[in-house]
Amino acid sequence: MASPNRIPEIRTDTVNNRWVIFSPARSRRPSDFKSKSNPSNPTSQPECPFCIGHELECAPEIFRVPAAGPDWRIRVIKNLYPALSRDLESSGELGGRPGDGRVALSGFGFHDVVIESPVHPVRLPDLDPVEIGDVFMAYKKRIEQLQCYDSIQYVQVFKNYGASAGASMSHSHSQMIALPVVPPTVSTRLDSMKEYFGQTGKLSLKTKENLQFLQAIDLGRLLKLTLRKMNVQLNSPPFNFMIQSSPLQVSPTQLPYTHWFLQIVPQLSVVGGFEMGTGCYINPIFPEDAAKLLREVSIS
Amino acid sequence: MASPNRIPEIRTDTVNNRWVIFSPARSRRPSDFKSKSNPSNPTSQPECPFCIGHELECAPEIFRVPAAGPDWRIRVIKNLYPALSRDLESSGELGGRPGDGRVALSGFGFHDVVIESPVHPVRLPDLDPVEIGDVFMAYKKRIEQLQCYDSIQYVQVFKNYGASAGASMSHSHSQMIALPVVPPTVSTRLDSMKEYFGQTGKLSLKTKENLQFLQAIDLGRLLKLTLRKMNVQLNSPPFNFMIQSSPLQVSPTQLPYTHWFLQIVPQLSVVGGFEMGTGCYINPIFPEDAAKLLREVSIS
Ligand SMILES: Nc1ncnc2c1ncn2[C@@H]1O[C@H](COP(=O)(O)OP(=O)(O)O[C@H]2O[C@H](CO)[C@@H](O)[C@H](O)[C@H]2O)[C@@H](O)[C@H]1O
Ligand SMILES: Nc1ncnc2c1ncn2[C@@H]1O[C@H](COP(=O)(O)OP(=O)(O)O[C@H]2O[C@H](CO)[C@@H](O)[C@H](O)[C@H]2O)[C@@H](O)[C@H]1O
Numbered sequence: 055m056a057s058p059n060r061i062p063e064i065r066t067d068t069v070n071n072r073w074v075i076f077s078p079a080r081s082r083r084p085s086d087f088k089s090k091s092n093p094s095n096p097t098s099q100p101e102c103p104f105c106i107g108h109e110l111e112c113a114p115e116i117f118r119v120p121a122a123g124p125d126w127r128i129r130v131i132k133n134l135y136p137a138l139s140r141d142l143e144s145s146g147e148l149g150g151r152p153g154d155g156r157v158a159l160s161g162f163g164f165h166d167v168v169i170e171s172p173v174h175p176v177r178l179p180d181l182d183p184v185e186i187g188d189v190f191m192a193y194k195k196r197i198e199q200l201q202c203y204d205s206i207q208y209v210q211v212f213k214n215y216g217a218s219a220g221a222s223m224s225h226s227h228s229q230m231i232a233l234p235v236v237p238p239t240v241s242t243r244l245d246s247m248k249e250y251f252g253q254t255g256k257l258s259l260k261t262k263e264n265l266q267f268l269q270a271i272d273l274g275r276l277l278k279l280t281l282r283k284m285n286v287q288l289n290s291p292p293f294n295f296m297i298q299s300s301p302l303q304v305s306p307t308q309l310p311y312t313h314w315f316l317q318i319v320p321q322l323s324v325v326g327g328f329e330m331g332t333g334c335y336i337n338p339i340f341p342e343d344a345a346k347l348l349r350e351v352s353i354s
Numbered sequence: 355m356a357s358p359n360r361i362p363e364i365r366t367d368t369v370n371n372r373w374v375i376f377s378p379a380r381s382r383r384p385s386d387f388k389s390k391s392n393p394s395n396p397t398s399q400p401e402c403p404f405c406i407g408h409e410l411e412c413a414p415e416i417f418r419v420p421a422a423g424p425d426w427r428i429r430v431i432k433n434l435y436p437a438l439s440r441d442l443e444s445s446g447e448l449g450g451r452p453g454d455g456r457v458a459l460s461g462f463g464f465h466d467v468v469i470e471s472p473v474h475p476v477r478l479p480d481l482d483p484v485e486i487g488d489v490f491m492a493y494k495k496r497i498e499q500l501q502c503y504d505s506i507q508y509v510q511v512f513k514n515y516g517a518s519a520g521a522s523m524s525h526s527h528s529q530m531i532a533l534p535v536v537p538p539t540v541s542t543r544l545d546s547m548k549e550y551f552g553q554t555g556k557l558s559l560k561t562k563e564n565l566q567f568l569q570a571i572d573l574g575r576l577l578k579l580t581l582r583k584m585n586v587q588l589n590s591p592p593f594n595f596m597i598q599s600s601p602l603q604v605s606p607t608q609l610p611y612t613h614w615f616l617q618i619v620p621q622l623s624v625v626g627g628f629e630m631g632t633g634c635y636i637n638p639i640f641p642e643d644a645a646k647l648l649r650e651v652s653i654s
Contacts, residue, residue: 071546212627220626237632246371296631326520327512331596332537338381
């Protein structure tokens with residue numbers, strides 16, 4: 055492969071009006087799944103770089119929970135194969151939307167990994183609500199740190215579970231990517247929520263803002279329950295979750311309709327050419343039926 | 355599963371400002387891949403409903419090439435498990451963009467399958483350029499038929515090759531879905547090309563319009579070469595291709611910057627939470643390096 059050491063770049067796709075991150079370093083990251091064809095079964099490897107005792111095999115730590123001592127429960131670390139580089143000078147040229155006329159930016163940004171448990175076989179829904187709440191509080195703390203960089207405009211928090219949902223490491227973790235641009239889906243969502251709010255006076259989403267620790271535990275309880283129901287009813291599918299939020303800088307007039315939410319996407323079908331071409335999804339099940347299905351499972 | 359016989363519906367996702375098609379019938383379609391985990395190897399089944407001699411196992415034919423006689427080379431048929439239904443009354447309410455205030459439409463539309471060869475093991479790049487050209491001419495003919503329906507606003511032509519690119523049938527085929535709405539990616543692309551044209555006087559794409567038979571053969575030759583190079587250099591990956599075009603109704607002022615193109619997407623990595631959340635893609639290889647890689651392969 056050509057130029058594996060080139061620094062990352064963010065380029066505008068002028069046809070589709072979106073940003074693409076080019077990051078040759080990413081091609082070298084390891085995978086501890088036997089093969090992409092076995093979606094959720096990691097190799098029976100008992101230990102990996104994300105395990106307690108293997109801290110030195112990882113990229114540097116940003117912080118841990120609890121804050122000091124060897125017995126951590128959560129670690130926020132740098133990604134060893136980052137899509138964006140924190141070392142690139144922010145060019146002053148950054149910010150704005152694709153289509154501004156600037157066709158490429160240097161790939162400045164942050165890419166972190168949140169290790170959710172010190173122990174290899176533990177999965178997120180195995181944690182108790184307080185422990186999941188701690189993971190949310192770790193996201194929050196890291197977002198607050200990233201907010202201090204003027205040129206960072208958006209932080210995407212996400213989790214890939216299972217190889218066919220994109221995961222390359224099986225040890226329970228999520229990721230955070232801080233971008234010097236506002237991604238197109240985020241501005242579209244904001245415009246769309248504004249339009250709906252303007253037309254109806256209603257919010258298309260109702261969520262709590264300002265996440266506090268007690269709310270984080272509530273959310274932890276809800277996420278645990280949802281994932282467990284999904285595992286029972288949908289046969290432990292690979293899944294992604296994303297914290298969908300607003301740009302870091304929002305104006306006071308945008309506040310009434312900007313809310314964050316957690317989106318969980320179980321991987322039950324494959325995206326085909328229709329979805330890629332149109333951006334429209336074909337769903338074989340109506341949302342009210344899917345909700346009923348999940349409501350009906352009883353979890354002991 | 356609840357309500358498998360409900361008619362399809364197109365609903366607005368008011369958060370993301372996009373359409374979602376709900377189609378319970380889709381969940382019943384068969385798959386002749388042994389398991390989704392083996393991306394490109396169909397079961398060694400020698401015959402399927404798409405094979406010559408099995409026409410009666412298929413949904414009704416729309417037309418064939420050549421137009422009459424039992425020895426067809428291409429068949430355009432109705433999809434037996436359509437995402438949209440051609441039988442639903444067009445409601446008069448159709449058209450427009452998500453966000454118009456209308457939250458659901460009846461799922462009116464057309465969903466066809468283009469069988470590209472009468473014989474099971476033949477893949478698209480095995481055909482000669484003239485035969486591939488015939489496939490493009492079949493798309494064109496069908497689009498011209500669909501254009502006669504006032505309420506059809508966009509036709510998406512696409513191909514899924516290999517189970518991990520979404521294919522459920524291994525016999526060489528592509529699909530066409532005619533929609534009563536303009537999908538969001540299409541309007542975004544049009545806006546984006548307009549902006550680029552306005553700023554630079556240049557087209558972000560250079561393609562031929564009005565596809566004639568000789569051009570179709572040229573395109574067939576190019577597609578065959580590209581797919582064969584991709585197979586050699588990237589180890590026969592699953593892939594999708596999409597014909598990206600403009601809405602069926604374009605105004606004369608839009609003509610200078612509306613062009614269609616063929617997009618080929620080899621499936622080399624999995625879309626993860628970051629891409630789902632942001633709509634931004636992370637690419638481990640720069641486009642100029644990928645182009646070099648393909649340029650360098652020599653095909654005997
Ligand atoms: N020793 C170490 N120290 C620190 N970090 C280490 C490390 N070893 C590995 N890592 C990092 O750990 C991360 C694990 O992340 P995931 O398993 O969620 O998926 P990954 O980011 O590989 O790709 C998926 O998610 C991305 C983003 O959605 C998609 O682009 C991609 O196609 C999909 O496969 C990797 O990003 C890797 O770079
Ligand atoms: N006897 C018969 N007569 C007529 N038609 C028949 C038939 N038997 C099967 N079919 C149809 O043939 C089509 C084959 O299409 P593909 O293999 O390209 O993928 P499919 O549409 O299943 O789903 C992929 O593509 C869609 C659209 O991109 C995604 O929504 C989905 O997740 C992905 O798996 C199916 O749509 C099926 O309904």
